[in-house]
Amino acid sequence: MEETVGNQIPVQEGVFTWPSNEPRLIGSKCTSCGNVMFPTQASCPKCSGVTTEETHLGRTGTLWTWTVQGYPPKSPPYAGDASPKTFEPFGVGYVELPGEVKVETRLTIADPEELQIGMEMEMTLIPLFTNDDGQEVMTFAFSPIESSTTGE
Amino acid sequence: MSENDMSAGTSISADDVAIVGIGMHPFGRHEGVSGMDMGVAAVQTALKDAGAEWSDMQFAFGGSAAAGSPDTMVSKLGLTGLQFINVANGCATGGSALFSAYNTIKAGVFDLGMAVGFDKHERGAFRVNTKASGLGDWYGQSGMALTTQFFGMKINRYMHEHGITNDALARVSEKAFRNGSKNEMAWRRKPLSMDEVKESAMLSYPLTQYMFCSPGEGGVALILSRADKAHKYTDTPIFLKAAVVRSRRFGSFEVMAPHIALEHNSGPSVDASAAAFEMAGIGPEDIDVAQLQDTESGAEIMHMAENGFCEHGEQEHMLAMGETEIDGRLPVNTDGGCLANGEPIGASGLRQVYENVLQLRGGAGDRQVPNNPRTAYTHVYGAPGISGVTILAR
Numbered sequence: 001m002e003e004t005v006g007n008q009i010p011v012q013e014g015v016f017t018w019p020s021n022e023p024r025l026i027g028s029k030c031t032s033c034g035n036v037m038f039p040t041q042a043s044c045p046k047c048s049g050v051t052t053e054e055t056h057l058g059r060t061g062t063l064w065t066w067t068v069q070g071y072p073p074k075s076p077p078y079a080g081d082a083s084p085k086t087f088e089p090f091g092v093g094y095v096e097l098p099g100e101v102k103v104e105t106r107l108t109i110a111d112p113e114e115l116q117i118g119m120e121m122e123m124t125l126i127p128l129f130t131n132d133d134g135q136e137v138m139t140f141a142f143s144p145i146e147s148s149t150t151g152e
Numbered sequence: 153m154s155e156n157d158m159s160a161g162t163s164i165s166a167d168d169v170a171i172v173g174i175g176m177h178p179f180g181r182h183e184g185v186s187g188m189d190m191g192v193a194a195v196q197t198a199l200k201d202a203g204a205e206w207s208d209m210q211f212a213f214g215g216s217a218a219a220g221s222p223d224t225m226v227s228k229l230g231l232t233g234l235q236f237i238n239v240a241n242g243c244a245t246g247g248s249a250l251f252s253a254y255n256t257i258k259a260g261v262f263d264l265g266m267a268v269g270f271d272k273h274e275r276g277a278f279r280v281n282t283k284a285s286g287l288g289d290w291y292g293q294s295g296m297a298l299t300t301q302f303f304g305m306k307i308n309r310y311m312h313e314h315g316i317t318n319d320a321l322a323r324v325s326e327k328a329f330r331n332g333s334k335n336e337m338a339w340r341r342k343p344l345s346m347d348e349v350k351e352s353a354m355l356s357y358p359l360t361q362y363m364f365c366s367p368g369e370g371g372v373a374l375i376l377s378r379a380d381k382a383h384k385y386t387d388t389p390i391f392l393k394a395a396v397v398r399s400r401r402f403g404s405f406e407v408m409a410p411h412i413a414l415e416h417n418s419g420p421s422v423d424a425s426a427a428a429f430e431m432a433g434i435g436p437e438d439i440d441v442a443q444l445q446d447t448e449s450g451a452e453i454m455h456m457a458e459n460g461f462c463e464h465g466e467q468e469h470m471l472a473m474g475e476t477e478i479d480g481r482l483p484v485n486t487d488g489g490c491l492a493n494g495e496p497i498g499a500s501g502l503r504q505v506y507e508n509v510l511q512l513r514g515g516a517g518d519r520q521v522p523n524n525p526r527t528a529y530t531h532v533y534g535a536p537g538i539s540g541v542t543i544l545a546r
Contacts, residue, residue, distance in 0.1 A: 011290045011293055036411075
């Protein structure tokens with residue numbers, strides 16, 4: 001079972017480090033060619049190698065591309081608020097982690113005016129929904145690093 | 153030499169393949185009509201077109217993602233004992249059925265058979281089965297299992313790199329609905345202005361509602377024959393010069409990908425296109441009409457370059473100049489594409505080939521490409537990173 005911290009649990013065990021003050025995504029690194037993957041997988045799509053080791057990915061990177069989810073996703077599979085009346089658009093993007101891989105991620109920003117390809121981002125956790133036991137279910141997201149929005 | 157003259161300057165050999173009959177059930181929404189029945193109707197129309205009987209069919213490949221097992225249609229068409237194989241290959245299901253039929257004839261196994269596809273999807277965006285896609289539950293739960301997001305992110309990056317503007321996106325939709333208005337088989341037949349396209353609901357930035365196609369309903373059937381026997385069925389055989397399906401290589405940017413590599417690969421459409429042109433022995437400059445996957449308007453723009461028809465970034469000017477209009481230098485999506493027809497997965501790739509056969513026969517009516525087109529190109533793309541290309545010639 002996922003460990004509860006305060007009143008929070010992760011959306012799924014093994015996707016990001018938990019509990020952690022500085023959460024990191026859990027990926028795999030190919031022991032043959034060094035290719036980095038996310039989430040973990042046992043074999044390598046680059047070299048077809050069959051052994052990989054777990055690696056914790058970097059927490060910061062740059063926004064490679066992005067969009068804004070403007071309509072409620074079908075539920076299931078979506079576990080967040082999919083009610084047409086209360087749905088709030090959310091950002092989604094790929095963040096390039098230097099020397100590792102680009103990861104697909106929720107963004108904490110959903111305003112196109114505030115999102116720019118190339119901006120510096122760091123990982124955080126966001127609440128996705130509250131489960132039947134009253135616990136907040138958390139998933140990962142990337143958020144702009146404040147200093148990068150100045151001096152443009 | 154007489155037969156040589158009829159096939160775009162290339163000679164017919166015994167293992168060439170011709171399309172000798174086509175049939176389609178209108179695309180759109182059809183209350184009370186099952187997907188299977190649309191497939192059956194398409195088959196019956198194709199048989200009539202070829203002047204053939206169902207009992208003449210030696211084999212069939214059928215595809216449907218959401219409307220039942222295609223091989224059960226024999227109980228409606230006739231229990232003749234033919235070889236009927238179901239094909240399921242995501243968005244390339246139709247292309248894969250055609251590829252299979254093509255190679256069955258090329259291999260000399262059979263002389264005459266069919267590729268059929270149909271579908272009927274629930275309303276709204278495709279509901280993705282993350283398990284079947286090899287993804288953890290967290291991916292869909294977190295709100296990332298949406299194909300629309302991929303298309304928004306791919307075109308956003310592409311616009312950033314290659315200077316494509318919002319106007320170009322709107323022009324593609326405007327063209328699609330205008331072409332669709334001339335197609336009695338299309339779902340959306342009302343022309344829309346660029347402003348109407350731009351001002352519709354923002355679904356996945358920068359793509360609006362009218363820049364996206366919708367999952368829909370419809371059916372298409374194609375009858376294929378050994379080329380040297382094609383004249384038994386039609387005076388206007390259309391020759392299948394290439395049929396190729398490719399999956400993604402390492403480093404490409406594809407739909408439903410929790411990660412992508414740092415290194416870049418140009419993707420399966422580039423690979424499928426290059427292989428098809430090599431197979432057909434012609435190049436992009438020789439193509440007279442093209443149907444390119446337009447899941448959304450940005451996809452058509454990117455696929456123009458990925459299939460070799462222009463350099464990256466040239467699309468902005470080409471669209472502004474009307475070069476991809478029906479009377480332009482390279483007509484693209486003359487039947488309104490996925491945007492005007494919707495996307496019944498099993499039938500979508502075959503719809504493109506149906507349209508090209510009409511165009512090469514000179515039978516496309518109000519949307520006929522002028523000056524007797526001789527060569528035609530189709531391209532489908534879909535999850536999880538698969539492309540199918542055909543090249544036709546008369």
